[in-house]
Amino acid sequence: MADFEKDLVVLVADLDMETTIRGLLDHRIRSFDINVPPTYDIFRHLQRDPGCLNDSPNFLRNFSRKYERALVLFDHEGSGAENKSIEIIQTNLENQLAANGWNANRVRVIVIDPELEIWVWSGSTKTLDCLGWGEHTTTEFWQAISNFQKHTKLTDKPHKPARPKEAMEWALRQKKKARSAAIFAQLAKEISFKRCTDTSFQRLSDTLKSWYG
Numbered sequence: 001m002a003d004f005e006k007d008l009v010v011l012v013a014d015l016d017m018e019t020t021i022r023g024l025l026d027h028r029i030r031s032f033d034i035n036v037p038p039t040y041d042i043f044r045h046l047q048r049d050p051g052c053l054n055d056s057p058n059f060l061r062n063f064s065r066k067y068e069r070a071l072v073l074f075d076h077e078g079s080g081a082e083n084k085s086i087e088i089i090q091t092n093l094e095n096q097l098a099a100n101g102w103n104a105n106r107v108r109v110i111v112i113d114p115e116l117e118i119w120v121w122s123g124s125t126k127t128l129d130c131l132g133w134g135e136h137t138t139t140e141f142w143q144a145i146s147n148f149q150k151h152t153k154l155t156d157k158p159h160k161p162a163r164p165k166e167a168m169e170w171a172l173r174q175k176k177k178a179r180s181a182a183i184f185a186q187l188a189k190e191i192s193f194k195r196c197t198d199t200s201f202q203r204l205s206d207t208l209k210s211w212y213g
Helices: 017-026 049-061 086-098 116-120 126-128 137-148 164-174 181-190 199-212
Strands: 005-013 040-044 067-075 108-113
Touching: 005 017, 005 049, 017 040, 017 067, 017 181, 040 164, 049 067, 049 086, 049 164, 067 164, 067 199, 086 108, 108 116, 108 199, 116 164, 116 199, 126 137, 126 199, 137 164
Parallel strands: 005 040, 005 067, 067 108
Antiparallel strands: none
């Protein structure tokens, strides 16, 4: 096997995503049943979600000899490919990466539906604390979110608003708390994974376990 400088390179769309992945890899790696943390670097694409979608094979081509494995993460919403299924996007992009220097088993593409903020909504009481609602009960908090998003049926998708970004930003505004990447770092460090049912997060979890567990 080739000698690689590091285990993993991660290409993400923005600072919030970088902070989240860094928090998970630095502080929560044992929650993925991984005992030895992978060495890694994270890069942000200047063109954000569309850049990750359209340019990741070119961006990562020269890294295939330096890093053993590669992850690409970006939002479905805002990528410019919202009319395509996530499964097709992931498969096509992984095939393109495989054609540009990466073996198929060394790369994984994770498209988040609709966007990163969906990971915020886990149903944990830590979510309330991070968003500034710690003095409220869980019932009060979710009633407020439900009232904000009248079209969201929380019983259909418990604790997953249909518009997760807008719901998060509304919750922060109510408590006069500024949105920042630090919130995502705090969530990554503190939220339990056991209640997270989001498909993209499960894909990330399964990938890390299969690679390093």
